[in-house]
Amino acid sequence: MYRLRSALFGTAGRRVAALLIANAVFHGAAALIHRYIDTQASSPGLSFVLLALWMALGVIAALVTVIALGNVLFHPTWSDDFLRDEMADLDARISGEKGRETTDEDDLAALHGGDSTVRFGLYFLAIAAANILGSNALAGGFLQRYSHPGVAIVHMRSDDPVLRREGMTMLASRLDFTVTPAIEEVVLAALNDPDEGVAARAAFVVGALSVEAAVGRLEQMIAQQPALAFTALIALGQVEGEAAREAGRRVARLPQAQAEPRALALMLGMLRVPAIDRLRAIYATSEDEDTRVAALWALGEMREAQLLDLLAGALESPSLALRCAGVLGLEKLVDFDTSEPLKKAFEAADDPLVRCPEKNVPVQEGGPTIPIVPHRNYQLAIIRALATTDDPTLITWLPAHQEGVESRTHALMKKLWESLKAKDERGELNPLKRRVRMRRLQAGAPDAGPPAGDGGAAPDAGAPDGGGDR
Numbered sequence: 001m002y003r004l005r006s007a008l009f010g011t012a013g014r015r016v017a018a019l020l021i022a023n024a025v026f027h028g029a030a031a032l033i034h035r036y037i038d039t040q041a042s043s044p045g046l047s048f049v050l051l052a053l054w055m056a057l058g059v060i061a062a063l064v065t066v067i068a069l070g071n072v073l074f075h076p077t078w079s080d081d082f083l084r085d086e087m088a089d090l091d092a093r094i095s096g097e098k099g100r101e102t103t104d105e106d107d108l109a110a111l112h113g114g115d116s117t118v119r120f121g122l123y124f125l126a127i128a129a130a131n132i133l134g135s136n137a138l139a140g141g142f143l144q145r146y147s148h149p150g151v152a153i154v155h156m157r158s159d160d161p162v163l164r165r166e167g168m169t170m171l172a173s174r175l176d177f178t179v180t181p182a183i184e185e186v187v188l189a190a191l192n193d194p195d196e197g198v199a200a201r202a203a204f205v206v207g208a209l210s211v212e213a214a215v216g217r218l219e220q221m222i223a224q225q226p227a228l229a230f231t232a233l234i235a236l237g238q239v240e241g242e243a244a245r246e247a248g249r250r251v252a253r254l255p256q257a258q259a260e261p262r263a264l265a266l267m268l269g270m271l272r273v274p275a276i277d278r279l280r281a282i283y284a285t286s287e288d289e290d291t292r293v294a295a296l297w298a299l300g301e302m303r304e305a306q307l308l309d310l311l312a313g314a315l316e317s318p319s320l321a322l323r324c325a326g327v328l329g330l331e332k333l334v335d336f337d338t339s340e341p342l343k344k345a346f347e348a349a350d351d352p353l354v355r356c357p358e359k360n361v362p363v364q365e366g367g368p369t370i371p372i373v374p375h376r377n378y379q380l381a382i383i384r385a386l387a388t389t390d391d392p393t394l395i396t397w398l399p400a401h402q403e404g405v406e407s408r409t410h411a412l413m414k415k416l417w418e419s420l421k422a423k424d425e426r427g428e429l430n431p432l433k434r435r436v437r438m439r440r441l442q443a444g445a446p447d448a449g450p451p452a453g454d455g456g457a458a459p460d461a462g463a464p465d466g467g468g469d470r
Contacts, residue, residue: 005083008064015068022064026057027135034139035145037219039182044159051146055132058449060130066120073123074116112381149177156186161195168201172364177207184211191217200231215239219247222257229256233263234361235393237270238370248273262291266361266372269298275324276302280310293325293359297372300329308333312341324356324381331385336432339391352405354378380409387416390427393436395420 008018033054041047071417092138136143142150150168155167160200168190177183190202191214203221218239236244236251248271251257257264261282268275276299283295296314299307307329314326323345330338358375386394398417402410423429 002083009067009079010083018064019068022061023131023274026061026131027138029057030054030135030139034142034309037150038142040157041154042159044154044158044163047146047151047154054135058131058135059128059296062124062131066123069122074119078116121219137265143175148174149183153183153186156190161193162188164198165195165201168198168205172205172208172367175368179211180184181210184213187211188214188217191221196225196227196423201223201229201364203228203231203235204367207238208367209362210238211245212239212241214321215241215243215247219251221387222251223254226256226259230260231364233257233260233267235361237267237361245271245273249275251277261286262288262294265291265294265298265361269294269301269372270361270370272301274302274304276304276307283310289319289321290359292319292372293321296322296325296329297359299334300325303332303334305335305337308335308337314340315341315345320354320356320378321359321373324378325359327381327385328373331381333386334388336389336391336435339386339389339394340418342382342386342389343397346379346386346401346458349379349382350378352379352409356381377395377409379405380412383409383412383416387412387419390420390423390429390432391436392420392424392433395424 007014009015033050036045037050041050057152066073067079070082110166118276152170155163155170157166158167170384171187186201187205187209188211190198191206193199193202199221203214203218205211206218212343215236218232218236222229222236223234236247252264252273252275256280257267265279265282266293267273268279279295283292285293285301286295296311299406300311311326311329311333314322314329317323317326327342327345338398355375355377356373358371359373361370361372363370391397395417398413398420402413405413420429
């Protein structure tokens with residue numbers, strides 16, 4: 001050990017050289033290790049070994065740094081003490097020879113450097129931490145990137161399909177990361193994996209991360225791999241951008257896509273591809289409730305006034321899920337003409353506590369929830385839709401139907417009534433009032449005078465009170 005210490009730190013020049021070489025080796029090796037793991041590593045075990053090597057080199061560089069700077073950090077003769085040959089001094093004392101004489105500098109060092117061992121440990125820990133954290137920062141947060149998604153990416157490069165599937169599952173378990181070119185490359189490669197489980201998981205990740213570069217491969221997967229068509233359609237629907245919409249238009253004509261009507265409807269709805277005839281056909285011919293709900297939801301996403309009758313017709317369905325999907329579709333139309341069917345649906349609801357069943361886009365485990373029908377009170381959903389109509393007749397209708405409703409529905413009815421009254425006082429509802437009167441005349445009904453607030457006195461119905469559950 002003495003010879004090694006002397007060779008490395010025997011002179012001031014050697015100490016400087018050791019300091020520079022140790023830190024250069026550490027940072028150079030760190031850059032190579034980080035780059036290799038980020039872009040090429042395919043063995044999880046090897047990546048762990050390289051990670052440990054990087055940290056070990058950082059610790060060694062810190063040790064060399066503290067020793068090389070000992071005279072500066074502790075006391076002027078610290079290096080001499082460090083380089084002293086303890087075995088030679090011990091042999092001299094045993095043989096009776098005169099050992100090295102103590103000088104005034106030794107006494108001063110002993111006086112001021114008695115705590116150098118503790119300080120050595122503190123400096124060593126601080127510099128080791130600074131080395132690793134600094135190297136990590138220079139690599140753009142390598143440790144954070146390695147913990148996720150780095151380990152998953154390494155698994156996905158493996159030749160073992162079991163490891164690749166595990167990697168894809170790890171990647172999909174947490175999707176809060178930036179898609180780098182390295183991640184995109186691995187995910188795109190996984191779409192072509194001969195193991196269908198890996199390819200299906202890759203398609204799910206592509207959708208969850210909205211990897212636009214994978215649109216062409218997803219389209220190919222739908223056409224050529226029927227077993228993966230459902231997953232690929234859902235994934236394509238989640239990808240943002242015009243390329244995905246164009247692909248959605250093309251795949252809607254494929255028989256392989258039409259063989260998965262639920263996924264096709266959801267894809268068309270998420271991308272807002274105006275394939276209205278295709279969606280109408282799915283809604284009319286399917287016997288599966290979830291498929292019909294998906295088609296009705298997708299039609300609502302089109303926000304086309306021509307669909308009002310179809311969406312309104314769904315409000316008379318015996319299926320609560322379809323009625324809820326119809327209400328949501330009418331809400332998205334933001335059209336005055338949706339008011340009448342919505343009011344009828346509210347009046348026909350015999351249970352004020354019934355809630356819409358939650359319906360979501362089917363995604364694999366770990367994916368974000370994409371709701372199409374939220375779990376909420378049915379009458380509350382209707383009032384939310386009515387709030388988009390600005391129908392002046394609601395000023396009298398709301399107080400007349402406030403009894404017995406659920407508390408949150410009641411609160412929204414009161415808020416809507418107050419909003420309509422304020423608009424009426426500002427004259428904003430006058431065009432719609434004239435529209436109501438014209439319809440009454442066209443229907444042959446006697447003219448009952450202007451609707452409330454149109455120059456006349458409002459019906460003395462009062463605002464819905466602020467009561468609790470009813």
